[in-house]
Amino acid sequence: MIKRRIVPIAILLATVFFSACGVSKKVHLALEQQHRDLGELYQQGQMDLAESRAKVKSLEDQLDYERKNNASLKEALARLQGSLDKSITQNTQGNVNISKLVDEINASNKYIQHLVNTKNKSDSLNMVLTNNLTRSLSREEMRDVDVKVLKGVVYISLSDNMLYRSGGYEVSEQAGETLSKIAKIIQDYRDYDVLIEGNTDTDPISKTNIRNNWDLSTLRASSVVQVLQNQYGVDPKRLTAGGRGQYNPVADNSTPDGKARNRRTQIIITPKLDQFMELIDKAPETTEASESDF
Structure with missing residues (x-):
């Protein structure tokens, strides 16, 4: 009689046990999927944070430069004002036409303002250029590309492991897509000149057809130009x-990481020098120049 009661109870316990195992396995699989999803969200957040920090640093550098530039312009204006005050003091007998001097200073001030406006316009164009380029590059490409605006010039720094084979100077196929995006930006800004500058670390080159790092850096720049x-x-x-x-390092060559940073090719985009010099030469010649002349 007792044995007959034990058998149903055992069957009931086994049923409950296997049902519980089934539920626990489903919960476990759901938790694992949730953990993977959270991990992916975390990695994406870290990449977005790094990208935002890089953009903030570029904007901070630009703001610092603008502050220094405004201080220089204020100093120039103060010197002009000092010249006027000195002229007034030394020419009390009417030997100098004060009215004419004031007009000349006003014309100079207009010219200074014109230079400031022109530079601000150039800086704005450079920021648009930089934003257009960074938006066109993928996250993978941004790991090997650094874009900065310093003193009104756009610097695009490309790592050598993305562009060339180790110790070589021919542009690799994998660099083609990145260079095509940079080329489109260059084509969109036709009033800018482009300097391609090769840089190496301090390790000597051991190729029979390349004498030294001077040769290697120049050949690499020439390869990018031709592409x-x-x-x-x-x-x-x-x-x-x-x-x-090896003579323009940005990091310490005593560490592998520093050497990797120094092995780079820079694409430097800047307004045409002859246009800038022409602008500088256009100083006001008469006191009758109006703001529209500038």
Whole structure:
């Protein structure tokens, strides 16, 4: 009689046990999926945070430069005002036409304001250029590309492991897509000149056909110039290739990380120098110049 009662109870306990195991397994799988999803969200958040910090740093550098530039302009204006005060003091007998001097200073002030407005316009264009480029690059490309605006000039720094094979100077196929995006930006800003500048670390080169790091850095810059010209149609008159060897480091060459940062090729985009010099030469010649002349 007792044995007959034990058998149903055992069957009931087994049923409950296996049902509980089934539920626990489903819960466990759901928790694992949730953990993977949270991990992916965390990695995405970290990448977005790094990108935002880089953009904030670029804007902070630009703001610092603008503050220093405004201080220089204020100093120039103060010197002009000092010149006027000195002239007034030394020419009490009417030897100097004060009215004419004031007009000349006013014309100079208008010219200074014109330079400020022109520079602000150039800086705005550079920021648009930089934003357009960074938006066109993927997150993977941004790991090997650094874009900055310093003193009104756009610097695009490309790591050598993305552009070339180790110790070589021919542009690799994997760099083609990134260079095509940079070439499009260069084509969109036709009033800018482009300098391609090669840089190396301090390790000596051991290729029989390359004498030293001067040769290597210049050959690398020349390779990028020819890709931009031949594959993407950039006007060669706008391009300049140059090498700086190991003599323009941005990090300490005593560490592997520092050497990796120094092995880079920079694409430097800047307003045409002859246009800038022409602007500088356009100083006011008469006191009758109006604001529209500027």
